[in-house]
Amino acid sequence: MKKFVKKMSTMLLSTVLTAGLLTGCGGAPSTSDTAAVSTNAAPSYAQQEKAEYGAGIAQDNYTMDEAAAAEEVDYGESSAKEDNTTQNMDSMTLLEEKLVYHCNLALETLDYAGTMKSIKEAIAQYGGVIQSENETDSSYEWYYADYRKTQGTMRNYIEIRVPSKNYDSFVSALDGVGKITSKSSSIDNISQQYYDTTTQIDALKIQEKNLLEMMEQCDTIEDMLTVQERLTTVQYELNRLQTSKRYMDVDVAYSYVNISIEEVMEFRVEEEPVKKNTFADRLVNTIKSTGSGFLMFLEIVLFLFIRLFPYLVIIGIILFFALRKTIKRNKEEKKYRKAQQDISRNALRNEAQNADNTQNNQNNQ
Numbered sequence: 001m002k003k004f005v006k007k008m009s010t011m012l013l014s015t016v017l018t019a020g021l022l023t024g025c026g027g028a029p030s031t032s033d034t035a036a037v038s039t040n041a042a043p044s045y046a047q048q049e050k051a052e053y054g055a056g057i058a059q060d061n062y063t064m065d066e067a068a069a070a071e072e073v074d075y076g077e078s079s080a081k082e083d084n085t086t087q088n089m090d091s092m093t094l095l096e097e098k099l100v101y102h103c104n105l106a107l108e109t110l111d112y113a114g115t116m117k118s119i120k121e122a123i124a125q126y127g128g129v130i131q132s133e134n135e136t137d138s139s140y141e142w143y144y145a146d147y148r149k150t151q152g153t154m155r156n157y158i159e160i161r162v163p164s165k166n167y168d169s170f171v172s173a174l175d176g177v178g179k180i181t182s183k184s185s186s187i188d189n190i191s192q193q194y195y196d197t198t199t200q201i202d203a204l205k206i207q208e209k210n211l212l213e214m215m216e217q218c219d220t221i222e223d224m225l226t227v228q229e230r231l232t233t234v235q236y237e238l239n240r241l242q243t244s245k246r247y248m249d250v251d252v253a254y255s256y257v258n259i260s261i262e263e264v265m266e267f268r269v270e271e272e273p274v275k276k277n278t279f280a281d282r283l284v285n286t287i288k289s290t291g292s293g294f295l296m297f298l299e300i301v302l303f304l305f306i307r308l309f310p311y312l313v314i315i316g317i318i319l320f321f322a323l324r325k326t327i328k329r330n331k332e333e334k335k336y337r338k339a340q341q342d343i344s345r346n347a348l349r350n351e352a353q354n355a356d357n358t359q360n361n362q363n364n365q
Contacts, residue, residue, distance in 0.1 A: 099164075
């Protein structure tokens with residue numbers, strides 16, 4: 001700015017001097033005119049310095065005002081950016097949670113068919129899908145015409161995928177389908193793994209794009225083969241990560257609910273807690289538990305004997321005939337040995353008599 005003021009002052013001085021010369025050519029100037037021209041044409045150093053100082057102050061003031069305004073604008077933009085960043089971070093915090101829900105239920109039911117119907121209706125109502133089902137019947141006599149069911153035999157294990165938005169409602173709907181004997185639930189937070197995979201996918205896409213551009217610029221076959229090999233590796237890893245991400249998306253969208261159903265003839269009665277713990281109470285409880293356990297053992301043995309009785313009769317008959325045959329064989333062998341011993345004894349007796357007769361004959365001669 002100071003240079004500009006000096007330049008303007010020089011141009012003004014040149015203009016004034018030129019005008020003065022032209023005026024001098026037209027007539028002789030007076031002393032006062034000459035003084036005026038000198039005063040207007042050649043300002044003093046003090047005046048020039050004062051003008052330059054004022055211009056410098058004005059420039060400095062403008063610069064400071066402009067800097068202050070710019071600083072206010074920058075501060076406002078920074079504040080706005082910080083607010084937007086905070087809002088984005090809050091939004092990211094809500095989006096970062098990638099949760100996978102798991103629930104395992106064990107049910108007892110008196111009406112197996114009704115329970116299965118209720119479960120499948122709840123699955124259809126809440127948009128679930130049966131991923132696998134394993135149903136078994138432990139009875140081996142159901143195909144007899146006179147079969148009568150005396151115990152629960154049906155069992156089933158179902159793996160269900162239900163939309164995560166309906167997870168709580170679906171689990172609550174299972175409370176009335178049977179008696180829940182056990183229930184466990186867990187939540188897997190896969191946010192870190194999910195977003196790491198997303199970042200890797202983005203980086204690999206950039207690599208793939210760059211390699212495709214490099215492929216178009218290759219001049220030799222060797223360079224093309226090198227880029228192609230790297231591109232194949234990048235695409236394979238990209239496909240693998242995209243598949244893994246799709247599986248994680250499915251796991252987040254559909255929760256796991258595993259149900260184990262067991263048919264029973266009666267619900268198990270929960271044992272009442274022992275309120276006292278004195279010696280007499282412990283003794284009475286021990287006697288009761290021992291007696292009930294012994295009666296249960298006798299009941300099991302009795303029913304086992306009844307179930308095995310036909311087989312025991314058949315086995316007994318087989319053993320009887322086998323033992324009878326063995327005894328008969330032993331008697332025949334004993335009789336045969338006795339006959340052989342009698343024959344041997346008679347032969348020895350005859351030989352002894354013959355020897356005695358021979359000796360007597362010799363003595364008589």
